[in-house]
Amino acid sequence: MTAPSSTPAAGAPSPDATGPLVVARGLVKRFGDFTAVDGIDVEVARGEAFGFLGPNGAGKSSTMRMIGAVSPVTAGHLRVLGLDPATQGPQLRARLGVVPQEDTLDQELTVAENLAIYGRYFDLPRPVVRERIAELLDFVQLLERRDSKVDPLSGGMKRRLVIARALINDPELLLLDEPTTGLDPQARHVLWDRLYRLKQRGVTLLLTTHYMDEAEQLCDRLVVMDKGRIVAEGSPRELIAAHATREVVELRFPPDAQEAAVPTLAQLADRLEELPDRVLVYTDDGDAAAHEVHARGLTPTSVVTRRSTLEDVFLRLTGRQLVD
Amino acid sequence: MARTIPLRVLEGHARAYRHTWRGTTTSAVVTPVLFLAAMGLGLGTLVDAGSASDELGGGGYLTWLAPGLLAASTMQNAAGDGTFPVAAGMRWMKTYQAALNTPVRPRDLLVGHLLWALLRATLVGAVFVVVAAAFGAMPLHRGLLALLPAVLLGVGVCAATSAFTAASDSDQALSGVFRFVIVPLFLFSGAFFPVDQLPAAVQPVVVAIPVWHGVELSRALASGTSPALPWAVHVGVLLALLVAGTAVAVAVFERRLRR
Numbered sequence: 215m216t217a218p219s220s221t222p223a224a225g226a227p228s229p230d231a232t233g234p235l236v237v238a239r240g241l242v243k244r245f246g247d248f249t250a251v252d253g254i255d256v257e258v259a260r261g262e263a264f265g266f267l268g269p270n271g272a273g274k275s276s277t278m279r280m281i282g283a284v285s286p287v288t289a290g291h292l293r294v295l296g297l298d299p300a301t302q303g304p305q306l307r308a309r310l311g312v313v314p315q316e317d318t319l320d321q322e323l324t325v326a327e328n329l330a331i332y333g334r335y336f337d338l339p340r341p342v343v344r345e346r347i348a349e350l351l352d353f354v355q356l357l358e359r360r361d362s363k364v365d366p367l368s369g370g371m372k373r374r375l376v377i378a379r380a381l382i383n384d385p386e387l388l389l390l391d392e393p394t395t396g397l398d399p400q401a402r403h404v405l406w407d408r409l410y411r412l413k414q415r416g417v418t419l420l421l422t423t424h425y426m427d428e429a430e431q432l433c434d435r436l437v438v439m440d441k442g443r444i445v446a447e448g449s450p451r452e453l454i455a456a457h458a459t460r461e462v463v464e465l466r467f468p469p470d471a472q473e474a475a476v477p478t479l480a481q482l483a484d485r486l487e488e489l490p491d492r493v494l495v496y497t498d499d500g501d502a503a504a505h506e507v508h509a510r511g512l513t514p515t516s517v518v519t520r521r522s523t524l525e526d527v528f529l530r531l532t533g534r535q536l537v538d
Numbered sequence: 539m540a541r542t543i544p545l546r547v548l549e550g551h552a553r554a555y556r557h558t559w560r561g562t563t564t565s566a567v568v569t570p571v572l573f574l575a576a577m578g579l580g581l582g583t584l585v586d587a588g589s590a591s592d593e594l595g596g597g598g599y600l601t602w603l604a605p606g607l608l609a610a611s612t613m614q615n616a617a618g619d620g621t622f623p624v625a626a627g628m629r630w631m632k633t634y635q636a637a638l639n640t641p642v643r644p645r646d647l648l649v650g651h652l653l654w655a656l657l658r659a660t661l662v663g664a665v666f667v668v669v670a671a672a673f674g675a676m677p678l679h680r681g682l683l684a685l686l687p688a689v690l691l692g693v694g695v696c697a698a699t700s701a702f703t704a705a706s707d708s709d710q711a712l713s714g715v716f717r718f719v720i721v722p723l724f725l726f727s728g729a730f731f732p733v734d735q736l737p738a739a740v741q742p743v744v745v746a747i748p749v750w751h752g753v754e755l756s757r758a759l760a761s762g763t764s765p766a767l768p769w770a771v772h773v774g775v776l777l778a779l780l781v782a783g784t785a786v787a788v789a790v791f792e793r794r795l796r797r
Contacts, residue, residue: 245797284638285797304543304641312639318632322557331550335640337542383640 233296234259235387235418236281240290243276243442250276252442253290258387263419265429267524268439269534274422275315277439278391281420282312295386308336311385315392317372321365325356325375328364333382343382350378354408370401377408388412390421394428406431426524438528445531450524457530458522459484461500465493465507465514475512482506487529494526543642547650548657550637555658562618566662570611571669577730578603578675593732595763604675605760606729608666609688609752612659613727616692617720619655620699621712628704634795644791651700652693652784659692660685676760684760690776691752697783704790728753748779 236258243251251273258264266274279285280292283299283306292299297306319328326347333343351357354374364372373393380388393409394402409432413419423429429436430450438446438453446453467475472493479495480486482503487494497503500519507514529535555562582599594602627634627647634647667681676684703712726736727749733741744750751772758765765772 308641318636334546
């Protein structure tokens with residue numbers, strides 16, 4: 215497989231080659247009266263895959279757009295690749311790759327033309343653009359579609375094309391805003407595989423997601439965001455260890471029986487979470503807890519024991535689910 | 539690098555044009571040629587048989603009409619360039635947002651877009667001039683001179699309509715602009731009949747609108763006569779439209795695209 219080389223082509227390498235690629239202190243974004251990002255601190259190291267996990271409206275995209283130097287910072291300090299997005303936007307964007315939430319492809323043009331026009335925006339010489347298009351279409355497995363129009367491509371193909379587009383300038387930092395939202399499971403796995411390869415190659419990834427499995431698959435470290443604030447930070451494993459138990463038992467009851475069962479359940483759980491359709495019992499030994507449920511005369515319609523996930527962490531921290 | 543970025547945007551337009559030129563350019567060229575044939579040749583025989591000869595500067599109606607039509611249809615095409623492509627970039631396909639993730643800035647998008655409008659107006663207008671010259675409506679060299687104010691008007695109109703499109707939240711306003719602004723300007727700015735044939739109350743309004751100044755300049759250059767007002771006034775109005783239109787459009791692009 216050919217691959218985009220890992221040497222930074224756009225401009226000189228970052229002066230602080232060992233320092234963090236992104237530093238945010240007290241970062242704030244307001245739209246009129248609405249505060250989308252409410253004073254967050256973030257540091258992202260070179261080579262890291264860093265995630266923002268949170269529900270819609272948590273401020274993830276606003277944060278990404280500030281880091282990407284397309285949305286002005288309202289307050290606070292922000293440096294990306296050692297540059298100030300407010301005054302050095304074009305120089306900064308020359309070294310970033312961006313996969314926006316919407317595809318923003320030109321539907322009337324072909325796959326290759328979309329890449330060519332984008333590559334020329336970076337002032338890359340035409341032969342270089344041609345060469346990269348071939349490499350990148352191979353990398354995202356779209357080589358045989360290079361002359362197809364974009365419009366009839368599947369959602370997964372369009373997403374892969376957007377990733378190829380984001381890589382055309384051989385970026386040092388790749389920003390991905392909900393890269394797999396709206397894709398079917400198979401398309402998501404293909405995309406994760408490509409992103410994993412980029413990570414292996416040393417590309418720093420910064421992504422937002424409201425899927426906990428995506429965060430677990432891709433992120434070395436992540437922050438959980440809610441209502442514009444960071445509510446937790448760490449590796450997926452650390453977060454689960456700190457905010458959830460090892461296992462969870464999910465119990466479903468017949469209509470109206472759930473409420474009556476709760477006091478009993480509370481006695482055998484470290485923590486209990488009541489959802490409209492089920493009760494989550496947090497415990498370090500799921501099988502023992504499930505056994506105990508029956509021993510105490512409760513008759514749930516279904517019992518599922520599973521490992522804790524970031525979803526549980528999020529539920530614990532905010533009292534709400536990630537995807538409604 | 540920054541100075542060449544609008545050229546990259548221009549290049550992008552040119553690349554996209556490979557897919558769209560058949561539809562857009564054909565109608566941009568064919569429509570004014572149809573008007574020239576129907577009005578200039580058809581209606582013109584009636585006009586020339588009547589007593590309008592002095593009003594029209596002594597030549598035939600076809601000769602009088604052709605340069606005005608050049609300016610008016612360049613204006614109309616430029617308004618088209620300033621509406622639907624801008625709406626596509628801002629809202630339909632959001633390709634502007636994609637471009638802004640590169641070193642391109644909102645103002646580069648606008649300047650590149652205007653450079654493209656300039657190029658396209660020149661190409662389409664040149665084809666019209668060649669056809670009009672073949673009809674005997676104007677000498678070719680004078681027609682190419684008459685193209686200059688038409689293109690200047692066109693780029694100014696493209697800037698103004700781009701600002702409007704970028705500022706509006708929906709696409710409904712766009713067809714309204716065509717129906718209630720562009721088409722009346724096309725018909726009543728002195729391309730088809732002299733403005734002094736309009737009711738006296740309307741005349742100052744037409745004179746205040748840049749389209750008439752473009753029509754006057756094109757006609758004067760095509761026929762080798764003097765325009766209604768001093769040259770500098772006509773040119774000044776067109777330059778003012780271009781400068782003001784561009785300034786407003788840059789401001790709107792920056793405001794709408796950097797949030």
